[in-house]
Amino acid sequence: MPRVVVDVMLKPEILDPQGQAVANALPRLGVSDVASVRIGRRIEIDFTGEPDLDQAREIADKLLANPVIEDFTVRVVGADETVDAQP
Amino acid sequence: MTARVGVVTFPGSLDDGDAARAVRLAGAEPVRLWHGDAELHGVDAVVLPGGFSYGDYLRCGAIARFAPVMEKIVDASRGGLPVLGICNGFQILCEAHLLPGALTRNQHLHFRNRDQLLRVESTGTAWTNAFQSGQEILIPVKNGEGCYVADTATLDALEAEGRVVARYVGGNPNGSQRDIAAITNAAGNVVGIMPHPEHAVEALTGPSLDGLGFFTSVLKHLVGTPA
Numbered sequence: 001m002p003r004v005v006v007d008v009m010l011k012p013e014i015l016d017p018q019g020q021a022v023a024n025a026l027p028r029l030g031v032s033d034v035a036s037v038r039i040g041r042r043i044e045i046d047f048t049g050e051p052d053l054d055q056a057r058e059i060a061d062k063l064l065a066n067p068v069i070e071d072f073t074v075r076v077v078g079a080d081e082t083v084d085a086q087p
Numbered sequence: 088m089t090a091r092v093g094v095v096t097f098p099g100s101l102d103d104g105d106a107a108r109a110v111r112l113a114g115a116e117p118v119r120l121w122h123g124d125a126e127l128h129g130v131d132a133v134v135l136p137g138g139f140s141y142g143d144y145l146r147c148g149a150i151a152r153f154a155p156v157m158e159k160i161v162d163a164s165r166g167g168l169p170v171l172g173i174c175n176g177f178q179i180l181c182e183a184h185l186l187p188g189a190l191t192r193n194q195h196l197h198f199r200n201r202d203q204l205l206r207v208e209s210t211g212t213a214w215t216n217a218f219q220s221g222q223e224i225l226i227p228v229k230n231g232e233g234c235y236v237a238d239t240a241t242l243d244a245l246e247a248e249g250r251v252v253a254r255y256v257g258g259n260p261n262g263s264q265r266d267i268a269a270i271t272n273a274a275g276n277v278v279g280i281m282p283h284p285e286h287a288v289e290a291l292t293g294p295s296l297d298g299l300g301f302f303t304s305v306l307k308h309l310v311g312t313p314a
Contacts, residue, residue: 014236015262017196063153066146066182068189069236 001046004056008065008072009040051076090115090309092302093130095160095176097122097151101138102173102285109285110134113302122154132169132213132305133160135176137229137283147190147232148178157183169213169305170277174230177269177279186270186279187245188237193230194262202294203228203282204256205268209249212275213308217300224253224297228260228268228282235263235270235281245270252278 010016016038023037043064045056056074065072092110094117096103107117118130122140127133140151151157161183164170172180180186193199204225207218218224237245242265245251252269259266261281269280284298 013238014191015194015234017192017194021196063149064145066149066189068181068187069191 002051002076002078004045004047004051004053004074005077006043006045006056006060006064006072006074007040008043008060008070009038011069011071014069090131090306091118091129092116092305093118093120093127093133095120095122095133095135095156097138097140097154099139099142100136100175102136102283103138105283106134106136106173106285109288109298109302112288113299113306115302115306120156122151122156124156125159127156127159127163127168131309132171133163134285135160135170135172135179136285137174137176140175140179143175143232146178146182147175148180148182151175151179152182161185164272164277167274167276169308171214171301171305172277172279173283173285174233174281177281178232180277180279185277186272187241188235188270190232190281191234191236192232193234193260198229198231199233199260200229201227201260203260203268205253205282206256207253209252209271209275211249212252212271212278212304214271214278214301214304215252216307217304223256224287224300225295226282226284226287226298227294230261230281233261233263233281235261235267237264242267248273253280253282 019037019039026034060072092115094103094107110117178190181189202225207222210218210220250271252271254266255268271278284301287293287295287298
């Protein structure tokens with residue numbers, strides 16, 4: 001069964017202190033070429049029937065994201081989707 | 088007749104007991120409201136207390152906003168019901184869009200717990216009419232996600248309309264924009280404040296009695312409001 005994935009990210013203009021803390025820790029791993037880190041949230045929704053993108057959008061807009069500070073994207077993926085590293 | 092002030096308990100509320108006590112010390116009758124209540128039991132005002140409603144899951148206040156009792160409170164607030172949101176209650180009011188902006192992780196990422204000086208800037212609200220404009224008060228602050236953010240237009244509008252109720256003085260504990268500690272809606276009946284007035288109502292346990300003013304204000308406001 002396909003699943004709906006909602007990605008929620010802080011808007012670019014909102015300070016992300018968690019991301020900054022992670023970015024500041026990277027030099028301790030010997031990584032020095034990272035300009036910035038932003039942290040968001042991925043939510044997976046399985047509908048009992050066919051995935052309903054409109055309903056997923058409404059869920060995201062009303063509950064999963066706070067439009068005052070966050071943006072979101074909604075997409076359908078296969079249930080067995082693994083996150084592939086981009087080449 | 089004694090004013091009846093509702094205090095809501097959500098799963099994970101912490102300061103509902105102190106809020107109810109503050110209501111009583113101010114001379115009103117506290118009425119405990121449950122998050123699942125589908126009615127407000129005839130209360131004259133409501134306090135949304137601090138804590139971690141629904142475990143702060145998703146975002147602070149995001150799930151509490153959909154509690155049955157909140158639907159009633161949102162409706163009643165539009166009709167003028169005085170509502171005070173403290174800490175998590177402030178977060179809930181922002182999530183419910185009764186107040187603009189949002190509260191995010193403290194800029195320095197640390198939980199802050201200390202006695203905090205505030206300057207009361209708007210005394211026209213249902214919850215601050217007992218204060219003098221510009222009065223400095225000392226009440227505890229304790230939050231991890233108390234950094235108030237809004238876009239510049241919203242911040243400018245809040246300032247222009249006199250809706251910044253209180254600002255941090257002597258150090259901003261969480262990075263809130265423009266040192267904002269408390270704001271109100273346009274009508275002045277809904278106030279959100281990040282520090283905790285209910286913890287400053289008795290000499291034995293608080294740094295001052297300054298918090299009591301919020302609760303006596305609403306009684307003053309209710310006396311002046313025709314039923």
